Amino acid sequence: MNFSANVEKLRPSATIAVSTLARKLAAEGRDIINLSAGEPDFDTPGFISDAAIEGIRGGRTRYTPPAGLPELRAAIAERLSARAGRELSTEGVVVSAGAKQALFNAIFSLFGPGDEVLIAAPYWTTYPDLVTLARARPVEVFGSESRDFKVTPSDLDTAATDATRGLVINTPSNPTGAVYSLAELAEIAAWCRERDVRLLSDEIYGHIHHDEDVVAPGLLDLAAEELGPFVLIDGASKSFAMTGWRIGFSWTEPEVARKLTALQSQTTSNAATPSQMAALAAFSDVADADASRSAMGRAFRRRRDLVVERLRELLPDVPFVRPAGAFYLYFRVDGFFGDGVGDATAWCSSLLEEQGVALVPGAAFGDDRWVRLSFATSDEILEEAFQRISARVGAIR
Numbered sequence: 001m002n003f004s005a006n007v008e009k010l011r012p013s014a015t016i017a018v019s020t021l022a023r024k025l026a027a028e029g030r031d032i033i034n035l036s037a038g039e040p041d042f043d044t045p046g047f048i049s050d051a052a053i054e055g056i057r058g059g060r061t062r063y064t065p066p067a068g069l070p071e072l073r074a075a076i077a078e079r080l081s082a083r084a085g086r087e088l089s090t091e092g093v094v095v096s097a098g099a100k101q102a103l104f105n106a107i108f109s110l111f112g113p114g115d116e117v118l119i120a121a122p123y124w125t126t127y128p129d130l131v132t133l134a135r136a137r138p139v140e141v142f143g144s145e146s147r148d149f150k151v152t153p154s155d156l157d158t159a160a161t162d163a164t165r166g167l168v169i170n171t172p173s174n175p176t177g178a179v180y181s182l183a184e185l186a187e188i189a190a191w192c193r194e195r196d197v198r199l200l201s202d203e204i205y206g207h208i209h210h211d212e213d214v215v216a217p218g219l220l221d222l223a224a225e226e227l228g229p230f231v232l233i234d235g236a237s238k239s240f241a242m243t244g245w246r247i248g249f250s251w252t253e254p255e256v257a258r259k260l261t262a263l264q265s266q267t268t269s270n271a272a273t274p275s276q277m278a279a280l281a282a283f284s285d286v287a288d289a290d291a292s293r294s295a296m297g298r299a300f301r302r303r304r305d306l307v308v309e310r311l312r313e314l315l316p317d318v319p320f321v322r323p324a325g326a327f328y329l330y331f332r333v334d335g336f337f338g339d340g341v342g343d344a345t346a347w348c349s350s351l352l353e354e355q356g357v358a359l360v361p362g363a364a365f366g367d368d369r370w371v372r373l374s375f376a377t378s379d380e381i382l383e384e385a386f387q388r389i390s391a392r393v394g395a396i397r
């Protein structure tokens, strides 16, 4: 079958592929522990679901303007302005069907043939594919392992060319859980500003921050003068356990936001209206939002401590990133290669086959010596998973 040049390099999302296989094996009756999924295991907080149900009953079931319900855009702008300590216009907000669509809109609208887009690596699996869809060139930039892979201006210097138009960063990071400090973000923002490189900052895990009970540092904590052109990406999926509702948003200068809106108006029209009603509650009922996010945050922190402790105890020599945010543990498994297993993809397949544990191989994130374990599940399941992983490792030692 011949497909157009638009999609000839397109691959299905690697992380979704692993969790689909794990679900299939479970449906066939295998005892599978699926630690590959990128979603919280909590139910959406009741006050949010109730708002959607009331919306549906009240007839909020028609199209909305493409950029989102005006009251939702205003609520998001108010939250962003409160965070930044300066006014961020409502016109800059575009509500999308998930942060993924917000990223697609931004990348597709801002980059094209001949452009290079730097992607801080290891990266969330979708970024390079979105850049490729836009027919621009993704350029991976690895930070050093000793700095939990966070990139610095000198890392960026080594990858930049005259064609560099954009940089994508993600903090807290999927897959590493690393969190950029405000000083580190300021250096990156300055590097982009000086070169007129558009900075896309994906802060979807910002509220899942383990080391302090505050949101992780983000672009809006910088002064306006410190920032060049940027697009902030965020949403409701992770921090409000709303992955299936499909609500994300971007904030950027209104002129760009209008183009993102035009693209969306020709592709999906608008994020689902009942989901927007749910998001309106999430972004305007500050007290309930804070209470539910901190309850989930406490659970994630406890699980983070648990997986780090088990890894140190059961796989003592394995390099890993201690996650400061998000709900992933990224560790290196090349020490266990051998016997026909030469990369993390093969290692993960044999782990799934022999022990029924699904992890995501690092090929999805740019380095197939590492794997990602999602700890968005119960303590009991995590304990069992570590027993099985160490049994697999013990068997080949």
Ligand code: PLP
Residues within 6 Å of the ligand: 038, 097, 098, 099, 100, 101, 124, 170, 174, 202, 204, 235, 236, 237, 238, 243, 246, 247, 248
């Ligand atoms: N950005 C990152 C870093 C993610 O890990 C994900 C989902 O896994 C997304 C964006 C997509 O979020 P959404 O479900 O809102 O599209």
